[in-house]
Amino acid sequence: MPSLKELRGRITGVKSTRKITNAMKMVAASKLRRAQIRAEAARPYAETSKRMMGELASTVQGADVSSLPRLMVGTGKDQTHLLIVMTSDRGLAGGFNANLVRKTRQYISELQEQGKTVKLLPVGRKGAEVLARYYPEAIVETMTSDGGQGASFEQAISIASHVVKLLDQGEIDCCTLLRNRFVNAMTQVPEQFKLVPLPASEEQAQGSASGEAHYEFEPNEETLLAQLLPRNLEVQLFAALLESAAGEHAARMTAMDNASRNASKAIDSLSLKYNRTRQANITNELIEIISGAEAV
Structure with missing residues (x-):
């Protein structure tokens, strides 16, 4: 399972790509007319x-x-x-x-x-x-x-x-x-x-x-x-x-619009995975703390 740092990096990278594809879509749309x-x-x-x-x-x-x-x-x-x-x-x-x-x-x-x-x-x-x-x-x-x-x-x-x-x-x-x-x-x-x-x-x-x-x-x-x-x-x-x-x-314009939509879907998927991984890490830490307290 990828770490939180890796997931944050991938989310940041996809967001940067989405900015580029959005900009290219707008440029193509302005030239198309x-x-x-x-x-x-x-x-x-x-x-x-x-x-x-x-x-x-x-x-x-x-x-x-x-x-x-x-x-x-x-x-x-x-x-x-x-x-x-x-x-x-x-x-x-x-x-x-x-x-x-x-x-x-x-x-x-x-x-x-x-x-x-x-x-x-x-x-x-x-x-x-x-x-x-x-x-x-x-x-x-x-x-x-x-x-x-x-x-x-x-x-x-x-x-x-x-x-x-x-x-x-x-x-x-x-x-x-x-x-x-x-x-x-x-x-x-x-x-x-x-x-x-x-x-x-x-x-x-x-x-x-x-x-x-x-x-x-x-x-x-x-x-x-x-x-x-x-x-x-x-x-x-x-x-x-x-x-x-x-x-x-x-x-x-159409290709960049599709790419932007796919980037948004990828960001949502990665964000969901990030939140689940973060929740799992917090749960594991709580379990470790409670187990250590009971052992004492």
Whole structure:
């Protein structure tokens, strides 16, 4: 049985831990509100841009790939896949990073079973550390995540430029993004979607096949696509960074709240054990005193 001194030390230690987790919960809660507003504000623009590009991609299905931008159709092959995995730089966020890494590993296994080559571009140290242990040869670049400080459009531009560089050099054929979608403070859902080639809109593809969809480009198709395609890639990456940042703060707030509750339960349990031990010691001392008095 632990001594009273040991129990007092453990109670003091758990109380100190509870102060830290409470402080981290409040910091995460204060950051979450701003991150949530930014993520929700970016969704309509990103979704509209994605839908518009999907409709545009559906109109060029079956066309000569060599005459189209690579950001739209890729290289025409489906052998080398680049996976952009967005996690956080810091831990103590529950299953935020672990769930996404698990989904990434499952997707990598599926691709490798099909004989595909996988390359990884982790954004965030936590994901990069785990993926580097399992797939050290697949890492092409590692970038930090600014989710804790607030995602920036400059970071999205940096990631997008790296993707464009790999495409232009012919090192990758496809690009897929994996990130956590922010739902609410309790829920973050790991998701994946194609960035390159652009996924075609099914409804628009059917309309195009029936001859109902027609587009006119001004000033011309090449000039318009040269501006829209890189900007769409940057917008999708920026929206993903914002979603990931909001999800990180929400996951950390929830994790620290649970940790604080568990610390309180541990303190109550240790305090009860301390009081029982103290009572038992007092009882033993009384018994010894009474026994000594009777012996005299």
